[in-house]
Amino acid sequence: MSATGPASRTPRPVSIASFAQMQNVRRDDERNEVEMLMPVVAEVFGNIGITKDDVDFICSGSTDYLIGGPFSFVMALDAVGVWPPRSESHVEMDGAWALYEAWVLLQEGEIDAALVYSFGRSSLGNLAEILALQLDPYYLAPLWPDPVSLAALQARALIDAGKGSEAEFAAIASRSRRDALANPKAQVANDIPADTLMQEEYVVSPLRRHTLPPITDGAAAVVLAAGDRAQEWGDRPVWITGFDHRMETHSLGARDLTSSPSTAKAAEVAGVADGPVDVAEIHAPFAHQEIILREALGLDGTVTVNPSGGPLAANPLMSAGLIRIGEAAERVRSGEARRAVAHATSGPCLQQNLVCVLEGA
Amino acid sequence: MTDQAPTDERGPVTTLATPIRLDFDFTPGIAQSKFLRGLEQGRFLGQRCPVCTKVYVPSRGSCPTDGVATTDPVELSHSGTVTTYCVVNVPFQGQSIEIPYICAQVLLDGANVSFMGLLQEIPTDQIRMGMRVEAVWVEPDELTPSLASVKYFRPKSEADADYETYKEYL
Numbered sequence: 001m002s003a004t005g006p007a008s009r010t011p012r013p014v015s016i017a018s019f020a021q022m023q024n025v026r027r028d029d030e031r032n033e034v035e036m037l038m039p040v041v042a043e044v045f046g047n048i049g050i051t052k053d054d055v056d057f058i059c060s061g062s063t064d065y066l067i068g069g070p071f072s073f074v075m076a077l078d079a080v081g082v083w084p085p086r087s088e089s090h091v092e093m094d095g096a097w098a099l100y101e102a103w104v105l106l107q108e109g110e111i112d113a114a115l116v117y118s119f120g121r122s123s124l125g126n127l128a129e130i131l132a133l134q135l136d137p138y139y140l141a142p143l144w145p146d147p148v149s150l151a152a153l154q155a156r157a158l159i160d161a162g163k164g165s166e167a168e169f170a171a172i173a174s175r176s177r178r179d180a181l182a183n184p185k186a187q188v189a190n191d192i193p194a195d196t197l198m199q200e201e202y203v204v205s206p207l208r209r210h211t212l213p214p215i216t217d218g219a220a221a222v223v224l225a226a227g228d229r230a231q232e233w234g235d236r237p238v239w240i241t242g243f244d245h246r247m248e249t250h251s252l253g254a255r256d257l258t259s260s261p262s263t264a265k266a267a268e269v270a271g272v273a274d275g276p277v278d279v280a281e282i283h284a285p286f287a288h289q290e291i292i293l294r295e296a297l298g299l300d301g302t303v304t305v306n307p308s309g310g311p312l313a314a315n316p317l318m319s320a321g322l323i324r325i326g327e328a329a330e331r332v333r334s335g336e337a338r339r340a341v342a343h344a345t346s347g348p349c350l351q352q353n354l355v356c357v358l359e360g361a
Numbered sequence: 362m363t364d365q366a367p368t369d370e371r372g373p374v375t376t377l378a379t380p381i382r383l384d385f386d387f388t389p390g391i392a393q394s395k396f397l398r399g400l401e402q403g404r405f406l407g408q409r410c411p412v413c414t415k416v417y418v419p420s421r422g423s424c425p426t427d428g429v430a431t432t433d434p435v436e437l438s439h440s441g442t443v444t445t446y447c448v449v450n451v452p453f454q455g456q457s458i459e460i461p462y463i464c465a466q467v468l469l470d471g472a473n474v475s476f477m478g479l480l481q482e483i484p485t486d487q488i489r490m491g492m493r494v495e496a497v498w499v500e501p502d503e504l505t506p507s508l509a510s511v512k513y514f515r516p517k518s519e520a521d522a523d524y525e526t527y528k529e530y531l
Contacts, residue, residue, distance in 0.1 A: 032390025035422040068385030081428025
């Protein structure tokens, strides 16, 4: 295995050539999904001066459960314009997994560029009910456990195991939203000390409101490039040098919720420990999950985590993972980080996890 | 294997009912809102693609061919051409119209996409492709931002459209 970029665990170097995201908002009452995506797609192409005719493949991540309409991903293609007919695919997952599918296709060497996008309107339905339906349909979903309650079980287990405290959760939330003040696309950004946050009432003990992610409408897009195109499209390619995703059992009761072995395994295969990590964008929708994921990714206290504010600042479902990859890539492109790690999650209590290592030239 | 045999004389459980109902808000979007507001005024409001100049009615906000915003407003005629149709003979739950009835794709004059409408005031055996039709609207005080504002389409007393004029829209 060799690469023109940095030492890589992947057979073919692929670059994050461009990234764009929508202004994250609590609710976009005005625009439909196509109208939300169109400017994002235009921006992700415009950043590097290309058009839809320059990409060989399109892959999107979204779920119909959020907007309550069938085949919303097919309608969303209107935001790209798929004529003449295009090679296209979709995953019912966060866009980070759509990016993985496109990356696998790029590894095969038959194509050199791909558009990846995702959209999520978290505001149109009742998330507590919608997210209950991703659970085991026989034993769990009929009980309608909401995601905050499940996360609270996890946080409680973490405290009982001596791995975290409510004060640490508050410190993570306080830091994240303070960092978000520098992120113009963030939905929730403020500077509130952790001890002030600790005065809040519980939503579901031991979780207070500040430990919860906001409900967000959002969309994001990435252009992937390999071969000559990676060099042509911009002076500073950001290479994917390691990439893997893993999942754990559907049954929450069979898991140790205080650790994330799927993240640890993905990090091992992606080679996170092969070099120093400057920045990590971690998809931890609930503050306490950052503690679990830091440990699983093997990140020490020197690593800057979620400088964008992370999902506590904006959590557009189906896009928040793809945004982690985009944010991490932009830190590398700007020179702020030489080596960055991006993580995405899906499912209840960190059931499925994806890890991506990004490096500058 | 015997240890997998049902332990209850009633046999294995084969069915489990888990009722699910989800409610959603719907956001039609900027372009579709204009179309719906038009219906409320008894007008067909579409949008033109600035690249390929096709007129979409309703527009979802983008040209599906070019992937750009359809921004130029276009008001369309209330007359159009039947591009294709079917005669519905099958009863189904919630049916509000007496069968048989005609469901037609109507290409409004000036539009580049057809849309579905009910066709009435014509025996079902006389419907044909190319037939010229016009919209019949509900009473002004019954107009709403919904396609229900169009009561149905009915034949116009004019010659059928030439096949060449609508063959691209079948």
